[in-house]
Amino acid sequence: MTGTISTYVSLLPLLPSIFSTLVNSTPIERRAEPATKPGFNRVWYEDWGHKNGITHNWVFDLGTSYPGQVAQWGTGEIQSYTNKTENIKIVDKVLWITPKKVKDAKGKTGWTSGRLETRRGSQWACADGKKMIVEASIKLGSASVQQQKGIWPAFWMLGDVFRGQGYKGWPEVGEIDIMESVNGLRQTWGLVHCGMYDGQIPVRGPCNEPDGKGGYNGIGRGLWITYGVEIDRSSKNWKTEKITWIINGVRKHSITGSQINNATAWDFLAHKKMFILLNVAVGGGFPNGVEPGDALTPFATTIDGDSVGMQVDWVGVWQQA
Ligand SMILES: *[C@@H]1O[C@H](CO)[C@@H](O)[C@H](O)[C@H]1NC(C)=O
Numbered sequence: 001m002t003g004t005i006s007t008y009v010s011l012l013p014l015l016p017s018i019f020s021t022l023v024n025s026t027p028i029e030r031r032a033e034p035a036t037k038p039g040f041n042r043v044w045y046e047d048w049g050h051k052n053g054i055t056h057n058w059v060f061d062l063g064t065s066y067p068g069q070v071a072q073w074g075t076g077e078i079q080s081y082t083n084k085t086e087n088i089k090i091v092d093k094v095l096w097i098t099p100k101k102v103k104d105a106k107g108k109t110g111w112t113s114g115r116l117e118t119r120r121g122s123q124w125a126c127a128d129g130k131k132m133i134v135e136a137s138i139k140l141g142s143a144s145v146q147q148q149k150g151i152w153p154a155f156w157m158l159g160d161v162f163r164g165q166g167y168k169g170w171p172e173v174g175e176i177d178i179m180e181s182v183n184g185l186r187q188t189w190g191l192v193h194c195g196m197y198d199g200q201i202p203v204r205g206p207c208n209e210p211d212g213k214g215g216y217n218g219i220g221r222g223l224w225i226t227y228g229v230e231i232d233r234s235s236k237n238w239k240t241e242k243i244t245w246i247i248n249g250v251r252k253h254s255i256t257g258s259q260i261n262n263a264t265a266w267d268f269l270a271h272k273k274m275f276i277l278l279n280v281a282v283g284g285g286f287p288n289g290v291e292p293g294d295a296l297t298p299f300a301t302t303i304d305g306d307s308v309g310m311q312v313d314w315v316g317v318w319q320q321a
Pocket residue numbers: 055060062083
């Protein structure tokens with residue numbers, strides 16, 4: 001008894017701090033469901049609730065390239081993708097992709113991370129005269145800029161002909177980057193890639209490769225934000241068709257067929273079927289390119305773990321009725 005009382009007494013000074021810990025603890029987050037889209041049918045949806053988990057709708061991309069294709073996924077990124085839960089997992093119906101630092105047998109530091117693409121058969125095109133929306137709810141890691149140098153999360157689409165022809169022919173197959181952010185910046189890029197790229201500088205072709213065409217917008221990190229694109233073919237004239245990037249329901253920037261000014265390239269971008277990808281790369285041309293002097297990322301200051309990763313609550317495709 002005495003012992004119990006003295007224990008209570010010695011706890012007393014701690015009570016205020018215990019109380020404030022409880023009061024200040026993070027509330028359970030409410031994640032937004034997709035906004036209703038009047039006049040559209042939801043034709044595909046992922047909210048990570050299926051009993052088969054990730055592989056119900058997705059294929060893991062593994063290693064450092066598509067089988068036998070361009071090394072480092074063609075971007076110079078340095079990580080190797082795995083399907084291990086330390087890199088990619090579902091927690092409480094949210095997908096987490098987490099870059100990890102690893103040591104090889106010689107003690108050299110490398111990186112692993114995760115990348116998914118929708119399985120074969122899951123690819124979508126916008127019908128002539130109609131609109132299509134592809135959108136996801138995503139939370140990006142909120143570690144500091146110095147800690148995220150080289151970290152490159154992305155939500156994007158590639159022309160399905162790319163898989164049909166053995167993962168060859170980028171960028172002609174067409175690519176729409178719905179959300180890309182690098183180096184912990186409070187910015188998201190929304191770009192298209194298309195046409196030809198012969199490795200020449202200055203940039204070339206209808207999509208100014210290797211830079212692509214589009215724009216960027218300010219965003220918050222550590223917050224659930226919806227990122228989407230709308231492909232709009234309602235004008236029935238390829239030159240005035242457009243792709244619009246939408247953040248939290250707000251239209252941000254667009255690109256039209258006439259801005260690409262190449263009917264074949266626009267056909268790949270806005271008319272043909274595309275599949276969806278989600279990944280967090282480490283290093284490569286894009287994160288290096290926004291550093292002064294194209295410094296090679298990641299830096300020694302770059303950390304791994306969930307605070308530099310990407311969470312995805314849901315992904316969906318909506319086609320106009
Ligand atoms: C994970 O990848 C390994 C090969 O690295 C493969 O053998 C295994 O079947 C994969 N598991 C899943 C769930 O895809």
